[in-house]
Amino acid sequence: MRFALASFLALIVIAGTACAKNTPSVDVGTTYAYATAEVAKNGAVFTSFTSSTDDTLVSVSGDIAEKIEIHDMGMEDGMMRMRKMDNLPLPAGENVKLEPAGKHIMLIGLAGQLKDGEEFPLTLHFEKAGEQDITVSIVAPGQQPEGSN
Numbered sequence: 001m002r003f004a005l006a007s008f009l010a011l012i013v014i015a016g017t018a019c020a021k022n023t024p025s026v027d028v029g030t031t032y033a034y035a036t037a038e039v040a041k042n043g044a045v046f047t048s049f050t051s052s053t054d055d056t057l058v059s060v061s062g063d064i065a066e067k068i069e070i071h072d073m074g075m076e077d078g079m080m081r082m083r084k085m086d087n088l089p090l091p092a093g094e095n096v097k098l099e100p101a102g103k104h105i106m107l108i109g110l111a112g113q114l115k116d117g118e119e120f121p122l123t124l125h126f127e128k129a130g131e132q133d134i135t136v137s138i139v140a141p142g143q144q145p146e147g148s149n
């Protein structure tokens, strides 16, 4: 008698790992600040955020200024005014922009003049994604650094 040997091919297909967790992360766009006059006390930082999950920018820290706040800008009683935000909500997948005449990171009490072409570090504190160190490029007022959208 001949025995046919049956061969078994076992295919183990792992369609996504069962224990995969969506690790919170925030994609930070090109970050820039406008160069300031020598006597200027304050500056503003612009960037954009896209978060993988619903997250919140809680605060920003750095040595560049005495105080760093999250601000929004809008019309109030017919005048453009800045308003401090307690935090910045980042809905999952949404591109949240910080740009001139809108939301921005406010540098209050600059440690030194912001000079065109130089850069400085900031640390972002997200509720879920944790801390993230970023580099801010200083550009001439009204300009945008290369690579920004």
Ligand SMILES: [Cu+2]
Pocket: 044, 071, 072, 082, 083, 104, 105, 106
């Ligand atoms: Cu401001």
